[in-house]
Amino acid sequence: MPTLSNLACFYFLILSYFGYxxxxxxxxxxxxxxxxxxxxxxxxxxxxxxxxNAKGEFKIKAKLKDTLVFSSVQHLEKRVVVDHQLILFKALRVLLDEKVNQLDEVVVGKVLTGNLFSDIENVEGKPPINFYDVGIPGYTGRIKTQSERRLSQAGDFKPRMLPGMLLGGGSLDPLLNAITGRTKMLKTRVDHEERDKLMRKIKSRLALDFFISNPLDEAYRMEFLYFCADDPDFLKLCKNQTDFEILLFLRAKYRAYLENRNETKN
Incomplete structure (x- = not known):
């Protein structure tokens, strides 16, 4: 006769199979x-x-652990593994990086990995000193994202910089990037990435508890969260704030979201 532990294991396997x-x-x-x-x-x-479609929208069937691949001629390929949250919310937003044409890479000498301590060991001859060796402060903070590095390289043009540029005392890149709109585009991209990252942190930490007391059909939960992330004050009101303050913001946006949906229906 099967024991309780055996039955529990059996039911667990059955539930795991159907969930998977x-x-x-x-x-x-x-x-x-x-x-x-x-x-x-x-x-x-x-x-x-x-x-x-023209708005970037799509629908596709998937199950847990499936791999979704996004590709086009203009973009770098991106892969997304379907996790429990995607199964729960049945929605996702994917940010694709544009493909940049580059010349074939020519490797001269040792191949460096980008890891400081690993590369020092691979360099022939006497290793270079670093700020740890001489006891001076060095940067150990957060590494910038690709978009943040591009924005930094593009420069941020200010009117006071113009005289120096005209006299040959400064690079014209910030002015040209401002005229072509590249700087504005990169600022928008950095802002979008920061909002998306913060929204996903809030979703993983607070969403389940929030929707228990603020019911919303699963089909609309991701739409609601993106509605929150698009608020002009989203970063100011939710970044580095307590869970209580974030929940107050979500509650206010929840009421506004329901009002918008009711107006759309009517």
């Missing part, structure tokens, strides 16, 4: 500073695919 095998339809949107129409969305695990 559950197929849901994911609603998603692709964002980029390039064209977002006709981007291929491929479920490599199930061999099914979809194509984004």
């Amino acid at each position: 095998a559950q197929v849901v339809e994911l609603s998603g949107v692709v964002t980029s500073f390039e064209e977002v129409e006709n981007i291929h969305v491929i479920n490599k695990t199930e061999n099914i695919y979809a194509i984004t």
